[in-house]
Amino acid sequence: MLSGKRILLGVTGGIAAYKAAYLLREFQKAGCEVRVTMTPSATRFMGTETFASLSRHSVAVEVFNDTDPGDSWTRHIQWGEWADLFVIAPCTANTLAKLVHGQSDNMLTSTVLAARCPVLICPTMDGEMYESPAVSDNLKKASKLGFYVLEPDTGYLASGLEAKGRLPEADDILTEAARIIKKHRIQGPLTGKKILVTAGPTREFMDPVRFISNPSSGKMGVAMADAARALGGDVILVHGPLSAQIPERVQTESFVSADDLFELVQTHADADIVIMAAAVSDFKPSSPSDQKTKKTGRTESLDLVQTPDSLAWLGEHKNPDQILIGFAMETENLIEGARAKLDKKNLDWICANSISDDGSGFGSDTNTIHLIGRESMQTFSGSKKDIASEILSMIFESD
Incomplete structure (x- = not known):
């Protein structure tokens, strides 16, 4: 407590x-x-x-x-x-x-x-x-x-x-x-529940000064953490480098790489509800350099290997009463790709949004999210803060 x-x-x-x-x-x-x-x-x-x-x-x-x-x-x-x-x-x-x-x-x-x-x-x-x-x-x-x-x-x-x-x-x-x-403490449908929320990008370093990452601000994940706290949840926000303000009275832990995130996810895998909103790099350099790589004037190649899939691991080790919510961002075939991810990774819900839509995706204060369940789909548009509240209220207040 x-x-x-x-x-x-x-x-x-x-x-x-x-x-x-x-x-x-x-x-x-x-x-x-x-x-x-x-x-x-x-x-x-x-x-x-x-x-x-x-x-x-x-x-x-x-x-x-x-x-x-x-x-x-x-x-x-x-x-x-x-x-x-x-x-x-x-x-x-x-x-x-x-x-x-x-x-x-x-x-x-x-x-x-x-x-x-x-x-x-x-x-x-x-x-x-x-x-x-x-x-x-x-x-x-x-x-x-x-x-x-x-x-x-x-x-x-x-x-x-x-x-x-x-x-x-x-x-x-x-x-x-x-x-x-x-x-x-706040009383609501999530009172007494441990909620794990991930947010922000990962950074996969090639050398001490360069890394592979993405433009995620962490705003959607932070909004989900704040919404879960407002519904009474005991929230742990696990985050990468953020450009969004962390809400008050939310416990936080930070990560840099996908490997760091994987360790933290395993540590908090006993959470009643997991909301995986972090934008995780799928690949990392196979052999990062200890020193800054110098420009040589010739073409360089970078050997990549896959990073740990925290969401897949959670789906494989999911407790019967645990609720697992994933995120999917696509440039094409959004709904089909999200449904496939829902099934493949044993999720209860997936939040799908397109990086190609105006006012949606990385860095924006607004979003359009399709909340897809096993037998339903509903679309939410507006500020990320409002969308997060509407999504969690729909999932948990209707139970």
Whole structure:
């Protein structure tokens, strides 16, 4: 559930701030991308450099940052839209009070107001503070406002007392984070389904500077990934070099060659639905050179061999309940060629489009696709984004 998710980790000024570094690593081990925002007082316990190094992102502390004046003051908006979950651990009594009263005097509290994702608060403080009427009242207000609150553990505190107020163990926080993300994920016909989508071209290198490829932008595959996510799917987008923007909250892995793609397809072959929209080179140089090939003035020949056929392999190893969707691009005999590919490669559906049609094919924002099944065919025209949504809705909402 956490793999590929985007976690915004908020760290406030308590002694347990050092534990947030371990929590960050545990989220990363679970497959999450993590960014960190800290209150100014938190930097007295842990330096921003530690979290920047671990997260591989700059740490946001102040809304206005003289050392990074660019877009830093709008980061609370950007990160609030970016995250799947905002985890504030530890959360001090002071920050808790600010959250329930809507104050925004630093980057962390400002980002909470801008967040479009659920917020998990882990209150952590001395036992007497935690049991105080003001904190108890603020915790109730936080729950009423829609914040998730994970109660602290009981144990030995920094004050030397045994009481309730310790930051919960990382495993407990991750378990609660997964539960919240699962509760808030998009509900649709693909909810709970793992969707593998491939997109973009492959590159088959002849030497270190030249390769065989095609003009694919990856726009159609990216649109299919975004449409699958909108229907509730847990999407993994495996892509080559793209000129299309990757949609938010989609897990990605990249490839260069057809061999790279084949390895990734085998890794994710357990997907419930596979959408093979990548434009794969059918051939590669048999003996690529380690050095740049020099021009000699005489005619050169290039010996080619076939690349692995990922789609055929998937068809041969297809699970009974798996849905396999392929793509076919032709310059002639489009429908006949697509039907033959549907049968030969054991597909459930194939999306056929012609590179010869205006407003269709490589690089275009629009397309015309013939969706061909075993006993049906339907044509869709328009933007690639709209077509992707219509195709998946027709296939899966009609089931």
